[in-house]
Structures are given as C-alpha cells and as structure tokens.
Amino acid sequence: MLYRIGRVELISAADLLMQRNRGEPMLEEAPNVVTEDGLRGLLARGYRAEVVCKETGEKRHNSWYGSWIVRAIGPDGRDEKLLVTSRSYLKVREFKTVVGLVSFLYDIGMRTAHIPLEQGGRVTHSLQGDAPEA
Helix, strand or coil: CEEECCEEECCCHHHHHHHHCCCCCCHHHCCCEECHHHHHHHHHCCCEEEEEEEEEEEEECCEEEEEEEEEEECCCCCCEEEEECCCCCCCECCEEEHHHHHHHHHHCCCCCCCCCCCCCCEEEECCCCCCCEC
C-alpha cells in the first residue's frame, strides 16, 4: 500500500517500480526473480534449476497433486532467483501437479525429472548432466 496526502491508494509492485523509474521498467529492482525465458538463459550459463516441494504431494487416482516452485541457483550456489510468472506482478510460479512440473522441466531443456514429494524436499537439475542432484 502506498499512502498519499490524506488518502489511501493501492498500487502494484510493477506500477511502483515504473513510477520510481520514470516509466522505464528497471529489472535490477527485483534481482532475485526470473521469468521462464530468463531461466533458460541462466541454465545455459551454468545455473541449476532447483525444484522445491512447498506442500506434500498427494496421489488422487492416477495423478499427483501438491505444490512445487522452481528456483535458479548460480554455479557457485550463492545466487538464487525465484521463478515468477511475470516481472510485472512478481507472482511466484507454482506448479500444482507433477505432470505440469515435468512438462515445464522438459520445456526448459531437462531430459530427466526428479520430483521431491514431501514438503521441504529439494532437488536440483542441470542441463550439463542427466542425473539430478539431491
């Protein structure tokens, strides 16, 4: 929320960034997030994709449901970026099914998928090797 002289005005993070930068979007303002296209570029530079289980997976009929997010981890392990749907609204991209997550991993270049099914589980994937790192 942004307060202005006697009235309350709601403003999105993207609008606030645009105002602060005189209408020019400034990506440096949110250095810890990345879009799908940005993630592809980072993976090509040696970053790894880390799959994090936020909600324990549950099997319903023949499908697995839960909550997973993806982070980009730098080659040295220090730089971390959270996958978002858009830099405009900075909404974390969340996967609710294993099928959706596997499809995403394939689309970004992974040819194997290791999915943690318990809350808090983490697994990294890289383009250089087929075997995920646990």
